[in-house]
Amino acid sequence: MFSLNDNKLAHEIVSNIKKKKINLKFMHVCGTHQDTLVKHGLDFFLKDCGIEIGQGPGCPVCVTTPKEIEEMIFLAKNGKIVTTFGDMIRVPGEKKSLQNLKTEGYDIRTVYGIEDAVLIAKSNPDKEIVFMAVGFETTAPTTASAILKNPPENFSILCCHRTIPFALKTIIDMGELKIDGLIEPGHVSTIIGIEPYEFISREYNIPQVIAGFEPIDILMGVWMLIIQIEQNSPFVQNEYSRAVKRDGNIKAQKVMNKVFEVCDVKWRGFPIIPKSGLVLKNDFDQYDSRKKFEDDIIDLQNYKFKEPKGCRCGELLRGLISPRECPLFGVKCFPDNPIGPCMVSIEGSCNIEFKYLKNK
């Protein structure tokens, strides 16, 4: 349907950027953007043009905290059927991953989406089924929609949903790195629209472009940021208008608002980020694993979790280093035997860098 693989156009954009003789640092927050950048070598092309683009905390699996993983491990050990997306089960907890537990005989299942987890609950009425609900605004409406359909009593969710805009604010406020422009995640934006990002351009004078996932989309996004910087008129520009409407997907937002309320939550590599998480509203307590099985996970509440030894995923998620700057990358940490989550998830920048190593 959409042909955006125009090689000539891509080269024209790159050569025009090169003529500008600039030195800028942009950040995006999406594993799929990172995949496009590295797969097509755009990161190299753009670096050559004076533009560095790094992936910030844009990988839901990567920003999930060790505590949340340990909660799932505790619930599995207490006899629940634990379900989640495939990448999540391979992320190492303090001692083990859910995958390790599975090999020990605990009932851990990967699902394509929450509806599959509800089906497992329906066909196992004598068991408790917990779905680890991970993901940004793209995924949260799917969780909310399933909850509104009154799943069976033996189903509940461990809510780990997080939201993007205030994480961006935090990373800017932390002031650890210079950000000249932000490329906003296309699929998060299909849900939330443009407005939730606008305060960033207004308060911090940072240009933003919502971009799609084809190489041309990203190059065009970069181009739009450059023009905004030249004109000193930062705003939220929508390059991905074929999928993102100004107000987002209002139907999905309504479903989300019925089920969730906003909360403060810790992200891996970050302190607690205000207004960046979602919890189930009290009306849905029966589906909240943390309330339903409070006694099973009570020991974790005040426990201080440690990151894996030598792992620099935290700095990577804050945009301070690139995968190859981590001494473990490709030495001790591999996709088959990962130490940190950024090497596990197909949206993690280490996993992506490793996957396309042969291209470089």
Added chain:
Amino acid sequence: MIYNQKIVCLAIPGKIIKIDDKDDSATVDYGDGTKRMINISLVDVKIGDYVLVHAGFAIEKLDEVEAQKTLDLFREMLSDLEGK
């Protein structure tokens, strides 16, 4: 192609070929021979529409006219540049 369980944020375009209003479900064709039942409770769609599918749900309708506009815009911006 496998639309596997690993993908948290990726959304894949597909064409709606059948709708079952009773349980908010529809069948999408991904254009490579793969068809799948999806949930359409988050969107308003009809047969023939293209949607982005994420974790078993259509999350938004794709707009063909906007896609063309984007391409036209790109070309226009570049021809402006070349004209300078």
